[in-house]
Amino acid sequence: MPELPEVETTKEGIKPHLEGQTIQGVIVRNPKLRLPVPANLDELCVGKKILSVSRRAKYILIQLTKGYLLIHLGMSGHLRIEAVQKKPEKHDHVMLLLENGLMLRICDPRRFGLFLYIEENPYQHQLLRHLGPEPLSNEFNGQYLAQRAQNKNKSVKSFIMDSDIVVGVGNIYASESLFLANIHPGTPAKKLSEATCYALTTHIKEVLTQAILAGGTTLRDFYAFDGKPGYFSIELKVYGRTKQPCLRCQHPIESLVIAGRSSFFCPACQN
Numbered sequence: 001m002p003e004l005p006e007v008e009t010t011k012e013g014i015k016p017h018l019e020g021q022t023i024q025g026v027i028v029r030n031p032k033l034r035l036p037v038p039a040n041l042d043e044l045c046v047g048k049k050i051l052s053v054s055r056r057a058k059y060i061l062i063q064l065t066k067g068y069l070l071i072h073l074g075m076s077g078h079l080r081i082e083a084v085q086k087k088p089e090k091h092d093h094v095m096l097l098l099e100n101g102l103m104l105r106i107c108d109p110r111r112f113g114l115f116l117y118i119e120e121n122p123y124q125h126q127l128l129r130h131l132g133p134e135p136l137s138n139e140f141n142g143q144y145l146a147q148r149a150q151n152k153n154k155s156v157k158s159f160i161m162d163s164d165i166v167v168g169v170g171n172i173y174a175s176e177s178l179f180l181a182n183i184h185p186g187t188p189a190k191k192l193s194e195a196t197c198y199a200l201t202t203h204i205k206e207v208l209t210q211a212i213l214a215g216g217t218t219l220r221d222f223y224a225f226d227g228k229p230g231y232f233s234i235e236l237k238v239y240g241r242t243k244q245p246c247l248r249c250q251h252p253i254e255s256l257v258i259a260g261r262s263s264f265f266c267p268a269c270q271n
Contacts, residue, residue: 002073004135004168005211007058010079015053017081017102018062022049025097029088034074034112037094044117045069045096057131057167059114061122068122074112080105132166135204140166142198149189149197156192157185158259160204169204172239173211175264177204179238184270185263186256210235238264 002010023045031037038044048064055061060079062069071079084103088095094115096104106115118125133139148165149156157178160169169177178185180203183196192200214235238246241253241264251268 002058002077003170003173004055004058005173005208005214007055007060007073007168008212009215010073011053011055011060014060014079014081014104017100018050018053018098018104020050021098021100021102022047023064023096024099027088027095027097028093029095030093030111032111033093033108034072034114035116037115038117041094041115041117050098056123056128057134057163059128066119068118070114070116070118070122070125070127071106072114072127073106074108074110074114076110077106077108077113080107130164132162132164135166135168135201135208140201140205142194142201145197145201146192146194149192152189154189155185155258156183156187156189156200157261157263159189160200161259161261166204168208171261171263172236173204173207175239176207176237179265179270180207182269184267185258185265238266240264 026042026045028037028041031039044067045064048066050062050064052063053060054063058072060071062071073079082103082105084097084101086103088105089107091107091109092105093108093111094106098104106113114127122128133144145166149159152159154162157174159165160177161171161174175185177200181196181200183192183200238253242255243252245251246253246266246269249266249268251266253264254267255262255264257263
C-alpha cells in the first residue's frame with residue numbers, strides 16, 4: 001500500500017503539471033472504486049481551474065475554483081501524468097483532461113482507492129476530520145506522543161501506526177523507526193518514557209524524510225507519477241530482513257506478527 005512518502009512523492013510529482021490548469025474533460029472508465037466515483041464528475045469539474053495540490057495523511061487534495069477532489073491510492077493505485085493521446089491501460093479508471101494537453105490518470109488494479117468530489121472544507125470530511133497530526137509537523141513531538149501514550153496498553157508498533165495518533169507511519173516506516181530508537185515493537189505504549197518518545201518522534205521524522213527524498217519504497221505495487229519506482233527499499237535496516245544479520249550487532253533479524261502485520265526487529269538492539 002502506498003504510504004505517506006509514496007503519496008508525498010506522487011503529490012510533488014503531479015503538482016507542477018496541474019496547478020493553474022483548467023479541466024477540459026473527465027473520463028470515468030470504471031466508477032466502482034472503494035466508494036463510487038460521482039456519476040456527474042464531469043459536470044462538477046469541467047471548466048474549473050486547479051488552484052492547488054496538497055496532501056493530508058495518505059490523501060491527495062486537489063483544490064478547484066469551487067470544491068475539491070479527494071484522491072486515495074488504496075492498496076495498489078498510482079497516479080500518472082501522460083499525454084491526452086495515449087491510450088488508457090486496463091486499470092486506468094478516472095482521467096482528467098487538462099488544457100496543457102496532459103492528462104491525470106488514476107490506475108488502481110484492486111479498486112480500493114478513492115476519487116471523490118467534496119463541496120465544502122475537506123478537512124471536515126468524515127475521512128479526514130479524525131486524523132492525528134502530520135508526522136513531519138511541529139505538532140508531532142515527544143511531549144505530544146508521551147501524552148497520548150499514557151495508559152495505552154497496545155504495542156508501540158500499533159500505537160504509532162494508528163492514524164488517530166499520527167498519520168502516515170505505515171508498517172515499513174514503523175519498523176525502521178523503532179529499530180533506530182532501540183525500541184522493541186511489542187513494548188506497551190504506556191511504558192515509553194518522555195525521553196524515549198522524543199527519540200522515537202525524531203527517528204520517525206528522519207525515516208520519513210529520507211524515504212521522501214528517495215522517492216518512496218517500492219516493494220510490489222508503488223510507482224511514482226512518472227512510472228519510476230521508489231528507492232528507499234535499499235536503505236531498509238530491518239524490514240524484510242528476517243534471519244539476515246543486524247547492520248549494528250550482526251545478530252539475526254527476527255519478525256513477529258503484531259495486529260496482523262509483520263514486525264521486523266533486532267532482539268539484541270531492541271530489548
